[in-house]
Amino acid sequence: MLTDEERWFFDHHGFLILHNVVPEEDIELMIELGNRWHALELSELPPPLTSTSRNSSHSPTIAHWINNVQYGDAVFQRLVLNAEIMRVIIALTRANPCLVDCALTKNLTTSDDINFHASGQDYGIENGMPYAGFINAGTSLVNVPEGTGFVCLPGSHKRNYEPPDDLSIYDGPPTVINVPVNAGDCVIFTEALFHGARRWTETYPRFSVFNRYIDKGSHGGLPKEEYRDLISDEIYELEQPAVQGRQKQVVKRILNELKT
Numbered sequence: 431m432l433t434d435e436e437r438w439f440f441d442h443h444g445f446l447i448l449h450n451v452v453p454e455e456d457i458e459l460m461i462e463l464g465n466r467w468h469a470l471e472l473s474e475l476p477p478p479l480t481s482t483s484r485n486s487s488h489s490p491t492i493a494h495w496i497n498n499v500q501y502g503d504a505v506f507q508r509l510v511l512n513a514e515i516m517r518v519i520i521a522l523t524r525a526n527p528c529l530v531d532c533a534l535t536k537n538l539t540t541s542d543d544i545n546f547h548a549s550g551q552d553y554g555i556e557n558g559m560p561y562a563g564f565i566n567a568g569t570s571l572v573n574v575p576e577g578t579g580f581v582c583l584p585g586s587h588k589r590n591y592e593p594p595d596d597l598s599i600y601d602g603p604p605t606v607i608n609v610p611v612n613a614g615d616c617v618i619f620t621e622a623l624f625h626g627a628r629r630w631t632e633t634y635p636r637f638s639v640f641n642r643y644i645d646k647g648s649h650g651g652l653p654k655e656e657y658r659d660l661i662s663d664e665i666y667e668l669e670q671p672a673v674q675g676r677q678k679q680v681v682k683r684i685l686n687e688l689k690t
């Protein structure tokens with residue numbers, strides 16, 4: 431499932447980069463939808479699409495995201511089921527993924543910095559393989575040059591000690607690393623890793639899709655039963671609670687296909 435090098439890299443850094451895993455026509459369509467949906471008022475979004483970044487607890491200049499985009503167009507369902515990405519998600523969830531969020535984020539040069547944060551501490555090695563209880567697959571729809579975008583404290587997912595308070599997302603290596611990517615690359619990281627994002631610098635908006643998974647139970651917010659007909663059976667099943675020892679059909683199907 432993971433190569434020896436991927437297994438080592440993820441354990442060492444807390445993230446993995448998959449290069450060029452999304453077809454160009456899907457990237458174009460997701461950007462088109464991102465431009466359309468991000469231009470709408472919250473009340474105009476086609477339900478169950480919503481934007482939890484638009485409530486008053488967030489800064490108005492936060493890099494806004496739109497949630498539940500998998501219900502908005504099949505292109506986001508294709509991204510969820512992307513075999514290269516699922517190969518890693520299945521490995522890191524011990525073959526037990528529950529999809530808890532699909533969010534399409536837009537960063538502008540006026541969007542706020544995203545300071546270091548981390549969620550959960552559920553990371554470890556079991557039977558010689560790394561696993562993570564809360565994983566984020568962040569696919570970039572645009573080229574993100576060096577100096578802007580995703581940053582992290584590599585290795586911080588092990589959480590043996592808390593990092594110092596005065597670290598900045600603008601600090602450099604070896605403590606802070608910035609991860610430049612191209613359109614169609616996916617950075618898969620454990621949310622236990624301290625991560626954030628530097629201010630966007632380019633003339634075009636930065637669009638990213640963040641698909642999040644847990645390996646036990648469910649999130650509660652998904653699936654959206656009322657909108658069940660807008661997603662495929664496989665996506666619906668991926669949104670069901672993860673129960674150890676009960677493998678989902680969609681996982682079996684992807685594993686079988688990866689074997690051939």
Ligand SMILES: O=C(O)CCC(=O)C(=O)O
Pocket residue numbers: 544566568579580581625626627638640
């Ligand atoms: O924009 C990024 O690359 C980081 C996003 C982030 O911090 C998050 O999804 O929690």
